[in-house]
Amino acid sequence: MKYGILIDITRCIGCYACEEACAKRWGNPITEDHKLSSIQNTAVIDYNGVYVSRLCMHCEKPTCASACPVGAFQKTSLGPVIYDPSKCLGCRYCMQACPFDIPKYQWNKLNPKVTKCDMCYERIKAGDVPACVEACPAEARTFGKRDELIEEARRRINENPETYYPHIFGIKEVGGTSVIYLSDRPMQKFGFKANFPEVPLSLFTEQIMSKIPGYIFWGGTLLFGIWWITKRRDEVQRLQKKLKEMEENNKKENEK
Amino acid sequence: MKIKIPKITFWSSVFWVIVALGIYSTILRFTKGLGAVTNLSDEFPWGLWIGFDVLCGVGLAAGGFVIAAAVYIFNLEEYKSILPSAILTAFLGYLLVIVALLFDLGKPWNIWHPIIMWNPESVMFEVAWCVMLYTTVLALEFSPFVFQKFKLEKPQKIIKSLTIPLVVAGVILSTLHQSSLGSLYLIVPEKLYPIWYSSNLPYLFFLSAVAVGPAMVTIESYLSSRAFKREIEIHILSKLAKVTAVALMVYLVLKVQDIINYKLFNYIFTLNYEAIMFWIEFSFGIILPIILLANSSIRNSKKGLFIAQLITVLGFILNRLNVSITALENYTQASYFPKWTEITVTLFMVALGFALFRFIAKHLPIFPPEAGEKRKLLTEGFEVISIKEVFKEQN
Numbered sequence: 001m002k003y004g005i006l007i008d009i010t011r012c013i014g015c016y017a018c019e020e021a022c023a024k025r026w027g028n029p030i031t032e033d034h035k036l037s038s039i040q041n042t043a044v045i046d047y048n049g050v051y052v053s054r055l056c057m058h059c060e061k062p063t064c065a066s067a068c069p070v071g072a073f074q075k076t077s078l079g080p081v082i083y084d085p086s087k088c089l090g091c092r093y094c095m096q097a098c099p100f101d102i103p104k105y106q107w108n109k110l111n112p113k114v115t116k117c118d119m120c121y122e123r124i125k126a127g128d129v130p131a132c133v134e135a136c137p138a139e140a141r142t143f144g145k146r147d148e149l150i151e152e153a154r155r156r157i158n159e160n161p162e163t164y165y166p167h168i169f170g171i172k173e174v175g176g177t178s179v180i181y182l183s184d185r186p187m188q189k190f191g192f193k194a195n196f197p198e199v200p201l202s203l204f205t206e207q208i209m210s211k212i213p214g215y216i217f218w219g220g221t222l223l224f225g226i227w228w229i230t231k232r233r234d235e236v237q238r239l240q241k242k243l244k245e246m247e248e249n250n251k252k253e254n255e256k
Numbered sequence: 257m258k259i260k261i262p263k264i265t266f267w268s269s270v271f272w273v274i275v276a277l278g279i280y281s282t283i284l285r286f287t288k289g290l291g292a293v294t295n296l297s298d299e300f301p302w303g304l305w306i307g308f309d310v311l312c313g314v315g316l317a318a319g320g321f322v323i324a325a326a327v328y329i330f331n332l333e334e335y336k337s338i339l340p341s342a343i344l345t346a347f348l349g350y351l352l353v354i355v356a357l358l359f360d361l362g363k364p365w366n367i368w369h370p371i372i373m374w375n376p377e378s379v380m381f382e383v384a385w386c387v388m389l390y391t392t393v394l395a396l397e398f399s400p401f402v403f404q405k406f407k408l409e410k411p412q413k414i415i416k417s418l419t420i421p422l423v424v425a426g427v428i429l430s431t432l433h434q435s436s437l438g439s440l441y442l443i444v445p446e447k448l449y450p451i452w453y454s455s456n457l458p459y460l461f462f463l464s465a466v467a468v469g470p471a472m473v474t475i476e477s478y479l480s481s482r483a484f485k486r487e488i489e490i491h492i493l494s495k496l497a498k499v500t501a502v503a504l505m506v507y508l509v510l511k512v513q514d515i516i517n518y519k520l521f522n523y524i525f526t527l528n529y530e531a532i533m534f535w536i537e538f539s540f541g542i543i544l545p546i547i548l549l550a551n552s553s554i555r556n557s558k559k560g561l562f563i564a565q566l567i568t569v570l571g572f573i574l575n576r577l578n579v580s581i582t583a584l585e586n587y588t589q590a591s592y593f594p595k596w597t598e599i600t601v602t603l604f605m606v607a608l609g610f611a612l613f614r615f616i617a618k619h620l621p622i623f624p625p626e627a628g629e630k631r632k633l634l635t636e637g638f639e640v641i642s643i644k645e646v647f648k649e650q651n
Contacts, residue, residue: 071373088362096302097443105362108290201444220428227331
């Protein structure tokens with residue numbers, strides 16, 4: 001059963017209760033930055049009076065999990081993408097790879113971690129809802145099963161077509177996300193990129209990674225083959241040289 | 257007892273200043289963290305250490321596998337005399353890449369994790385394994401010179417019998433590693449500036465590595481011929497330059513194909529930062545070396561060849577920095593310029609490379625014996641590496 005969060009931007013009132021609840025849940029200080037950072041796993045960003053909640057999108061096929069060399073990121077069966085700092089070696093390829101720029105880094109720590117929202121995995125496992133959803137007084141964040149959230153989003157668009165922009169962000173983007181957005185305008189207005197492919201980004205590296213075993217086999221065989229041929233050619237040339245010399249010697253002796 | 261006071265020359269003082277600053281930055285890095293010594297940020301998680309120390313370091317070590325393949329796989333005996341120094345360059349290059357990674361990784365003590373924690377889907381996982389395995393292969397390929405020095409005949413025999421499998425493994429691992437550094441960027445199609453994004457990135461990275469390998473061997477031969485007063489093997493290096501030229505030509509075709517397939521005309525013909533960087537890279541890093549190296553009179557002159565191959569190397573470095581830094585600046589809307597402590601660590605790595613090469617070349621038989629005898633005569637009265645002389649004569 002995959003859970004997710006539906007964020008309805010038209011409902012957010014910008015009270016920052018979610019930020020506070022999130023900071024409390026992680027033991028982070030409360031800031032006025034309203035910006036995702038190593039001490040803020042969710043943020044409400046003010047776009048001229050329109051409040052846009054940001055948090056990890058919990059992709060269906062997460063780019064970070066594909067990119068991480070040691071598998072420190074994991075897409076759980078419940079939906080959240082979780083991070084295990086004990087595996088992490090700090091290469092930061094996840095940060096480079098994430099299409100939503102979610103993972104942040106504790107740059108000033110000597111034992112730094114990647115930080116991001118985990119959809120309150122522990123709470124979900126215990127049957128609870130994520131802290132930010134619980135704290136939201138405007139029901140701008142709805143927690144539930146992803147399929148049902150998509151239904152709900154469609155219902156809202158159908159009931160109020162003049163309020164909503166008719167696109168649910170997160171159904172198809174980069175292969176689908178567990179956090180989905182409803183808005184009154186395209187998400188590109190809120191700093192989201194317009195050119196997300198509808199396939200998981202890991203597909204682009206998979207295409208080349210899948211060629212490796214074949215390459216090792218064929219490449220190895222080919223190299224051994226070339227070595228064998230060039231070595232043989234060398235040997236033959238050397239023998240021919242010797243034969244010629246012997247023939248010439250014989251000739252000379254015969255002449256004598 | 258007479259105490260020799262080493263001559264204080266310009267380049268040796270530069271070396272020691274770099275070492276001092278490098279040690280200072282190192283201490284700062286491991287006591288205050290990455291934030292204190294770098295300009296890296298959440299917007300720019302990879303900077304100079306990845307762009308130069310790793311991406312360029314690995315590429316510049318490509319001479320090792322190119323020459324090894326020529327000598328052992330294609331049985332081109334004539335290249336044998338430059339093989340040891342090419343292998344040494346590659347080996348030191350890889351060791352320094354690992355050292356640089358220890359600086360760059362947030363948790364360097366976990367660097368070994370990919371050995372037991374697998375994620376075969378990850379390009380970085382492939383990169384990690386290639387670094388580990390190829391460094392091992394290079395160590396084994398280089399070990400005969402250590403054995404020779406200490407007259408250990410048995411291990412020398414064992415390694416000799418393993419030469420061909422080792423070289424084959426080395427070539428396979430190198431092709432995988434060089435290309436995988438390009439594959440790293442395949443996963444960010446929406447972030448990388450269109451001029452540099454292409455599904456051909458792994459092939460482009462591999463080809464440019466093949467081009468720059470012989471170039472590095474040439475530069476290394478040139479510098480050490482001056483430092484150790486050896487004759488330069490111009491006839492070999494001139495032939496090697498053809499490898500560079502051909503690899504660059506194939507690269508050029510592939511790049512032009514990309515420009516057409518990805519419809520990049522709009523991007524390369526607008527006047528902006530990215531387009532200017534692209535044209536510098538394209539004309540000075542690809543076209544110019546091809547023209548210079550295709551010219552046999554330049555190829556056969558020591559200085560001409562050195563300059564042409566130096567341009568190849570600089571073009572290569574610009575390409576890697578463009579892919580890893582320039583191409584991301586537009587997306588992040590932030591510019592990145594390394595902090596001085598980042599630069600000193602990078603210079604520290606380069607200086608260590610020079611010093612280690614010189615030290616090993618002095619003590620192990622990596623140059624052909626005839627040259628070695630000549631060198632013996634010259635060891636006296638020979639103090640600090642005469643990079644200074646190299647550059648003085650250059651002017």
